[in-house]
Amino acid sequence: MLTGGPVRWPPNDTKGEPLEPRQVVEAFLGAFNRHDAVACAALCADDVHFVAAGGREEIDGRMVLLTDLALSFERWAKWTLTPSRWTCAGDQVVVEVHNYAICDETGKTREAEDCMVFVVRHGRIVELDFYFDSAATRDANTRDAMLEIAATPEPEPQLATA
DSSP, X not given: OOOOOOOOSSOBOTTSOBOOHHHHHHHHHHHHHTTOHHHHHHTEEEEEEXXXXXXXXXXXXXXXXXXXXXXXXXXXXXXXXXXXXXXXXXXXEEEXXXXXXXXXXXXXXXXXXXXXEEEEETTEEEEXXXXXXXXXXXXXXXXXXXXXXXXXXXXXXXXXXX
């Protein structure tokens, strides 16, 4: 879902100065937890580079990231990223997060401890690497095979014709 809440751009503190990298990431996580893809994208550079799943998913560009987030928020109900540990050095911010979500399609919960690495320059996220437990995601996305079999109707018997 695209929410259209007010977005200050560029993100500044109350004195008009660009936010520090950690403040930008805190704002991103806040918008993420509200499922506000527009606000998340507003905190990113036009040419933001996003990598997830060990490089299996790569996204380049703010508008592509906006679309991907909006679709993901539709698929994963109650998706939240709760920071548990921060490491900040210069323009890099590493955040360990508790990742909780419910897959709308299967109703299964995905819960794991994951890691996000942000690079923030001039108040904008320019790179985001998301390291997550792909098995937890796969399990939440996978329908229970026994339930699928039980829900499948038996085929009608065919009469032999001579």
